[in-house]
Amino acid sequence: QVQLVESGGGLVQAGDSLRLSCAVSGRTDSSYVMGWFRQAPGKERESVAGITWSGRSTYYADPVKGRFAISRDSAKNTVYLQMNSLKPEDTAVYYCAAKLSWALKIAIMQAGTYGYWGQGTQVTVSS
Numbered sequence: 001q002v003q004l005v006e007s008g009g010g011l012v013q014a015g016d017s018l019r020l021s022c023a024v025s026g027r028t029d030s031s032y033v034m035g036w037f038r039q040a041p042g043k044e045r046e047s048v049a050g051i052t053w054s055g056r057s058t059y060y061a062d063p064v065k066g067r068f069a070i071s072r073d074s075a076k077n078t079v080y081l082q083m084n085s086l087k088p089e090d091t092a093v094y095y096c097a098a099k100l101s102w103a104l105k106i107a108i109m110q111a112g113t114y115g116y117w118g119q120g121t122q123v124t125v126s127s
Helices: none
Strands: 002-007 010-013 018-026 032-039 046-052 058-060 068-073 078-083 092-100 121-126
Touching: 002 092, 018 032, 018 092, 018 121, 032 068, 032 078, 046 068, 046 078, 058 068
Parallel strands: 010 121
Antiparallel strands: 002 018, 018 078, 032 046, 032 092, 046 058, 068 078, 092 121
């Protein structure tokens, strides 16, 4: 079992950058796939980016490809989401999530398969 705590959200203008952090604690001696999801008001939760525990494989949803970058610092047990060239449509609550997995690659991200979730952090991008 792991606990996830997000930080780094805020209010920015279109074109700005933000870096979200997800501190992972608990059973970090297992293997997980880590992911970032987001949910805007009135919309379903959607995948944003994912990374394997080794950090060797990443996944990005089409809307964020080329703008967002996910990374993991194993020494700090922290997963980051660097968000560049932010757009108003990126406005949402961003959630860090984890699932036990020895996967070497991430082909798809489905929120229902992730068993551990953080409390979420609000990102608001003004135009």
